[in-house]
Amino acid sequence: MASYDVNGTAVEHDEEGYITNLSDWSKDLAQVIADAENIQMTDEHWAVVNFLREYYDEYQIAPAVRVLIKAIKKSMGPDVGNNKYMYELFPYGPAKQACKIAGLPKPTGCV
Amino acid sequence: MSDTKKFLYVNRRAPYGTIYALESLEVVLIGAAFEQDVSLAFLDDGVFQLTKGQKTDGLGVKNFSPTFRALGDYDVTKLYVEKESLEERGLSEADLQEIMYEDEDDDWEEKPSIRIVSRAEMVDIMSDQDVVLSF
Numbered sequence: 001m002a003s004y005d006v007n008g009t010a011v012e013h014d015e016e017g018y019i020t021n022l023s024d025w026s027k028d029l030a031q032v033i034a035d036a037e038n039i040q041m042t043d044e045h046w047a048v049v050n051f052l053r054e055y056y057d058e059y060q061i062a063p064a065v066r067v068l069i070k071a072i073k074k075s076m077g078p079d080v081g082n083n084k085y086m087y088e089l090f091p092y093g094p095a096k097q098a099c100k101i102a103g104l105p106k107p108t109g110c111v
Numbered sequence: 112m113s114d115t116k117k118f119l120y121v122n123r124r125a126p127y128g129t130i131y132a133l134e135s136l137e138v139v140l141i142g143a144a145f146e147q148d149v150s151l152a153f154l155d156d157g158v159f160q161l162t163k164g165q166k167t168d169g170l171g172v173k174n175f176s177p178t179f180r181a182l183g184d185y186d187v188t189k190l191y192v193e194k195e196s197l198e199e200r201g202l203s204e205a206d207l208q209e210i211m212y213e214d215e216d217d218d219w220e221e222k223p224s225i226r227i228v229s230r231a232e233m234v235d236i237m238s239d240q241d242v243v244l245s246f
Contacts, residue, residue: 058177067184
């Protein structure tokens, strides 16, 4: 199985790049995944990633894009919480790509 | 939207032991993206799905009961629980977890999603639907 290299430690991921063991996640790992996805992590990126992790911790699911954007809009305002900006942050889809960096399973309903 | 249909997902089985309960919830979450009028019904052993304090460590499966509390984010705000099914199992509303949603049309006031209904009321709810899916 393929893996990410985090400071010399191997962290396994599936064929799409989602980590296999959710407890393997760390901020260093997030950085490694982001590099592999060609994403420069900014404060806004981290805010989305942290939101996703908190949401998963509370509800045991990764939220749908619509739910994610609504929640970010509420917490960070409409300048960040809108479709266009979210896709600028995560060009391959805020839910799909941000969940990967956040170390969560692929969102339910994503194919 | 004029082509909105009323969907009712009927849950009649215990949460663990079979995959029905989890699959039903996943279908609800996926279906919620299609902006239909979605309700859930819990009767027979299905009422156990909403009980609070579930612990699944011994079973080796994920405790998905917290996910019911996310339904409000998906605009699924009607969870009908049959009173007789609760009583037949020695349960009451106090044994169920609290599930709230924010009402967009009422200044985001928090309101309960669970509605306890009688068997007779459940019959009316079912006959009022366009689509009934049973799990």
